Amino acid sequence: MPLLTMNNVHKRFGALTVLNGINMSVEAGQVAAVIGPSGSGKSTLLRVINGLEPIEKGTIEVDGVSTASLQGLREVRKQVGMVFQQFNLFSHLTVGGNVMLAQRLVLRRDKSEAEKRARELLARVGLEEKWGSYPSQLSGGQQQRVAIARALAMDPRIMLFDEATSALDPELVGEVLGVMRSLAESGMTMLVVTHEMNFAREVADRVLFMDKGSVLADGTPEDILVRPTDPRIQQFMRRLTEH
Amino acid sequence: MDFTPVWNARWLLLDSFLTTLLLSTIAVVVGTLVGAIVAVLRTLNVGILNVVLRAYVELFRGTPLLMQLFFVYFGLPMLGVNVDKFWAAFSAISLYTGAYVAEVFRAGVEAVPRGQVEASTALGLTFVQRLTYVIAPQALRVALPPLVGVYVSVIKDTSLATVIGYNELMRRAMELVLQYGRPLEIFLVVGILYFIICFPISKFSEWLERRLARNGA
Ligand SMILES: Nc1ncnc2c1ncn2[C@@H]1O[C@H](COP(=O)(O)OP(=O)(O)OP(=O)(O)O)[C@@H](O)[C@H]1O
Ligand SMILES: [Mg+2]
Numbered sequence: 402m403p404l405l406t407m408n409n410v411h412k413r414f415g416a417l418t419v420l421n422g423i424n425m426s427v428e429a430g431q432v433a434a435v436i437g438p439s440g441s442g443k444s445t446l447l448r449v450i451n452g453l454e455p456i457e458k459g460t461i462e463v464d465g466v467s468t469a470s471l472q473g474l475r476e477v478r479k480q481v482g483m484v485f486q487q488f489n490l491f492s493h494l495t496v497g498g499n500v501m502l503a504q505r506l507v508l509r510r511d512k513s514e515a516e517k518r519a520r521e522l523l524a525r526v527g528l529e530e531k532w533g534s535y536p537s538q539l540s541g542g543q544q545q546r547v548a549i550a551r552a553l554a555m556d557p558r559i560m561l562f563d564e565a566t567s568a569l570d571p572e573l574v575g576e577v578l579g580v581m582r583s584l585a586e587s588g589m590t591m592l593v594v595t596h597e598m599n600f601a602r603e604v605a606d607r608v609l610f611m612d613k614g615s616v617l618a619d620g621t622p623e624d625i626l627v628r629p630t631d632p633r634i635q636q637f638m639r640r641l642t643e644h
Numbered sequence: 645m646d647f648t649p650v651w652n653a654r655w656l657l658l659d660s661f662l663t664t665l666l667l668s669t670i671a672v673v674v675g676t677l678v679g680a681i682v683a684v685l686r687t688l689n690v691g692i693l694n695v696v697l698r699a700y701v702e703l704f705r706g707t708p709l710l711m712q713l714f715f716v717y718f719g720l721p722m723l724g725v726n727v728d729k730f731w732a733a734f735s736a737i738s739l740y741t742g743a744y745v746a747e748v749f750r751a752g753v754e755a756v757p758r759g760q761v762e763a764s765t766a767l768g769l770t771f772v773q774r775l776t777y778v779i780a781p782q783a784l785r786v787a788l789p790p791l792v793g794v795y796v797s798v799i800k801d802t803s804l805a806t807v808i809g810y811n812e813l814m815r816r817a818m819e820l821v822l823q824y825g826r827p828l829e830i831f832l833v834v835g836i837l838y839f840i841i842c843f844p845i846s847k848f849s850e851w852l853e854r855r856l857a858r859n860g861a
Contacts, residue, residue, distance in 0.1 A: 451765075451766050452765075453762055453765060453766060475768065478765075478766060478767070478768035479768050481766070482766075483763070483766040485759060485762070485763060487759050488759075489757070489759035489760050489762065489763035490760070490763075491760055491763070491764070491778055492757075492760070492782065493781045493782050493785070493856075502764075502767075502769075502777060503764070503767035503768060503769060506769055506773050506777065507767060507768040507769060507773075548763075551763075551767070552766075552767070555767060555768070
């Protein structure tokens with residue numbers, strides 16, 4: 402059974418249809434990259450999975466649990482970690498506080514357990530010495546690595562990344578991609594919206610190309626990125642390499 | 645300077661001081677409660693509720709407290725609702741303060757980056773947890789200075805309760821001046837008494853501000 406299943410998912414903002422009947426699934430352990438032009442619905446695709454946006458039609462299941470009921474959605478949010486373009490660390494909490502908060506409140510871990518897990522994960526992203534720092538004292542790359550640790554602290558089954566490196570200075574992109582790569586190698590299931598084509602080619606098992614609210618193509622990185630047959634994908638890839 | 649009249653009237657002054665203190669406490673405590681509830685309800689973004697709350701805020705900020713006191717105390721009885729002077733002062737002052745506090749809190753809530761609220765939602769925090777652990781601490785830091793401004797100004801405005809027969813500090817001061825003369829001494833003492841109420845609030849907020857600042861850069 403796939404870990405994530407989306408069936409005929411429709412999402413509108415007013416008159417604008419942003420997801421137009423999405424059908425797709427992701428197997429446990431798979432890394433799927435999502436690419437496509439701006440406004441094609443990539444962010445929305447991720448945001449409906451954990452209910453940051455409600456859907457009008459269709460079903461979404463994570464590990465067999467549907468997001469349709471409030472209780473199901475609550476369960477799904479525990480299983481789904483999310484990393485945002487803008488990091489979104491809690492600015493009033495330290496790095497340690499950021500990584501511990503949801504562990505305490507949602508998983509009801511006691512303080513020492515939450516702290517132990519937080520320190521493990523911060524070590525994993527190379528930031529153990531930043532425990533007491535505030536987000537404003539960190540570089541963008543460091544903030545994003547903390548955000549990844551914060552999501553991982555919930556021990557999610559699947560991680561969603563929405564252009565996790567797009568807001569970073571070029572020299573800081575590598576450190577975040579490095580963490581994502583090692584996460585993929587550790588067997589984490591990942592759905593990654595990205596403009597980093599090298600990352601998609603090297604790390605993803607699979608690439609989804611979105612256009613106007615639909616998954617236009619779904620195949621291996623080779624199929625989609627290297628030898629695309631669809632003219633719209635060809636055009637998209639050409640534009641990317643041009644600048 | 646001759647403080648004999650003030651000294652002779654000390655019990656009357658104390659009585660009025662306590663009245664002003666009572667009205668001020670109502671303003672700060674109940675007004676804050678009302679304002680916080682309104683601000684929280686407004687974050688729910690429920691259409692019709694929002695319209696009602698917005699109307700409340702605009703109505704009470706857009707009319708003088710004096711008029712509201714008159715309305716409750718003299719106006720409502722015309723509609724068959726009898727309100728004694730305590731409840732008239734209580735409701736008018738609470739609702740008036742609440743409207744200002746609601747706006748201050750709303751500005752604070754809006755200053756919290758949306759992305760942080762979304763991140764906490766994605767992590768599985770409930771509405772109340774998001775409010776308590778993510779929104780409130782950050783909103784409060786922004787709201788604190790203007791909040792103190794609201795308190796201090798409302799405390800001074802409690803003197804308006806005199807129109808419905810409250811012998812609060814200002815009214816008493818006026819009476820004593822008429823009776824004994826000595827406006828300098830009397831108003832000096834009354835000023836100090838107001839200061840005694842307002843100063844701790846400013847001090848407390850300074851302390852709170854420092855504390856909140858330490859918990860986050
Ligand atoms: N909250 C919203 N209200 C109204 N329209 C929205 C909202 N969020 C997104 N949209 C619109 O939905 C469409 C899809 O947006 P989405 O953010 O999913 O695209 P995207 O593929 O992630 O684009 P980008 O590559 O620029 O991030 C866009 O036209 C966008 O303007
Ligand atoms: Mg996007």
